[in-house]
Amino acid sequence: MSDTISTEMIKNISLFEKLEDSDIEKLVSVVQKGSIPSGTEFFKEGDIGDAFYVLTNGEVEVSKEINGKKTVLTTIKSGDENNFFGEMALIEDLPRNATITSTTDCEILQIEKKNFDMLLRINSFVALRIMTALTKRLRADTGSKPADSKEQETKAQVITFFSPKGGAGKTSIATNVAYGMAKFLKKKVLLIDLDLQFGGIAFMLDLKPKKTIVDLTGSDALRNYDDIKPCLSKHKSGFDLLPAPLKPEQSENVDSTHLRKIVSFSNNQYDYILIDTHSLLQDISINALDISDIIMLVMNPDMGHIVAIHNCLNVMDSLKYPKEKIRLILNRFGSYYSKSKEELEGVFQKKNVKVNYVIHDDWKIASDLINNCQTAFESNNTSEYRNDIVALISDLTHETLPDEAGSAGKKNIFSAVKDWFNS
Ligand SMILES: Nc1ncnc2c1ncn2[C@@H]1O[C@H](COP(=O)(O)OP(=O)(O)OP(=O)(O)O)[C@@H](O)[C@H]1O
Numbered sequence: 001m002s003d004t005i006s007t008e009m010i011k012n013i014s015l016f017e018k019l020e021d022s023d024i025e026k027l028v029s030v031v032q033k034g035s036i037p038s039g040t041e042f043f044k045e046g047d048i049g050d051a052f053y054v055l056t057n058g059e060v061e062v063s064k065e066i067n068g069k070k071t072v073l074t075t076i077k078s079g080d081e082n083n084f085f086g087e088m089a090l091i092e093d094l095p096r097n098a099t100i101t102s103t104t105d106c107e108i109l110q111i112e113k114k115n116f117d118m119l120l121r122i123n124s125f126v127a128l129r130i131m132t133a134l135t136k137r138l139r140a141d142t143g144s145k146p147a148d149s150k151e152q153e154t155k156a157q158v159i160t161f162f163s164p165k166g167g168a169g170k171t172s173i174a175t176n177v178a179y180g181m182a183k184f185l186k187k188k189v190l191l192i193d194l195d196l197q198f199g200g201i202a203f204m205l206d207l208k209p210k211k212t213i214v215d216l217t218g219s220d221a222l223r224n225y226d227d228i229k230p231c232l233s234k235h236k237s238g239f240d241l242l243p244a245p246l247k248p249e250q251s252e253n254v255d256s257t258h259l260r261k262i263v264s265f266s267n268n269q270y271d272y273i274l275i276d277t278h279s280l281l282q283d284i285s286i287n288a289l290d291i292s293d294i295i296m297l298v299m300n301p302d303m304g305h306i307v308a309i310h311n312c313l314n315v316m317d318s319l320k321y322p323k324e325k326i327r328l329i330l331n332r333f334g335s336y337y338s339k340s341k342e343e344l345e346g347v348f349q350k351k352n353v354k355v356n357y358v359i360h361d362d363w364k365i366a367s368d369l370i371n372n373c374q375t376a377f378e379s380n381n382t383s384e385y386r387n388d389i390v391a392l393i394s395d396l397t398h399e400t401l402p403d404e405a406g407s408a409g410k411k412n413i414f415s416a417v418k419d420w421f422n423s
């Protein structure tokens with residue numbers, strides 16, 4: 001696979017049509033061209049992905065083993081809009097999802113994994129085209145699964161709590177939400193403490209983990225959900241916690257590939273996977289945001305947070321996250337440093353920021369979690385804070401919480417608060 005490739009050849013491929021000349025030059029130097037006879041297996045379902053392919057001539061079939069039988073899912077032709085394959089395993093860093101076999105003699109271009117990563121980085125058009133094809137293929141793939149497929153039964157909703165400024169309330173909210181979902185709605189919840197250096201959810205909940213996320217980072221330590229199970233700490237309310245490393249220096253061992261595998265392997269075990277992050281937009285937190293269905297942006301009612309949130313939303317725009325994926329939580333509303341409702345509304349309007357949830361300031365409840373290992377639901381201090389969390393859970397799950405959880409479980413007082421800010 002070593003024939004020479006011209007810039008013209010690359011330009012004629014629709015996937016690459018929007019590339020700058022300088023990027024085409026880079027590609028020419030890393031792409032390999034090859035001829036493959038009919039009946040050749042490019043790769044097999046379960047193989048480790050090491051390359052991406054563009055089909056410039058010919059046809060291949062995509063097949064999977066379903067109930068022990070080879071099942072052809074679709075074919076890809078060189079004239080198709082999406083005349084490429086092999087991207088799924090490279091993006092996911094997981095084994096190949098299907099087998100690809102040539103059904104005619106084929107001409108192909110092959111790009112190795114490290115160069116494929118570079119390709120996605122240098123051009124957002126190519127990244128978008130590949131992502132769109134990927135989504136279509138995943139949808140078709142899900143549709144092809146037999147009705148009794150276990151995977152199809154449950155798929156967790158992934159929700160990441162992020163704030164561009166530290167101390168906004170991510171951990172308290174994520175922990176209380178996990179508790180409320182598990183205890184009152186009997187949801188299966190996994191809470192991942194991704195504040196890798198100083199995350200202390202296990203400590204806050206008085207759990208004494210023997211194993212943490214760092215135990216999943218050795219070679220071959222993370223192959224399926226069975227590997228994850230021993231690293232989880234079960235909370236008495238029913239949710240599972242994957243604790244952050246016990247020593248800050250261990251945080252370096254955990255990377256975004258581990259995170260993606262953890263979420264992917266846990267996906268069909270839970271209703272919700274909640275991820276608590278730290279406040280830096282670094283590779284691992286961006287990966288958490290990427291794989292989330294919902295991003296909860298947590299802020300406080302002061303100018304520093306408002307400006308930071310505004311900048312953060314700009315970054316999310318450039319990451320092409322759909323607007324509906326992002327929800328804003330205004331925490332510590334009513335605190336002594338909080339701007340008034342009128343002032344906040346004015347600033348939010350000016351910055352074009354919409355608040356989805358409001359959580360009131362309550363130092364007693366907040367310190368019960370930090371100092372007494374008690375969530376808002378266990379605290380003897382009753383307050384609007386608990387009702388706000390109940391309303392948040394109710395909005396996320398579309399379910400009503402029982403009376404014992406708090407008054408907002410009965411009727412969603414929260415929609416009133418929403419209108420308050422967004423009218
Ligand atoms: N609604 C609230 N009312 C009063 N205090 C609060 C509230 N929410 C959080 N706090 C307090 O603010 C501090 C920071 O909260 P928390 O640890 O949940 O934030 P965080 O965003 O996770 O912080 P970090 O960026 O350090 O991880 C804690 O002392 C907590 O008790």
Ligand SMILES: [Mg+2]
Pocket residue numbers: 170171172195276277
């Ligand atoms: Mg935190």
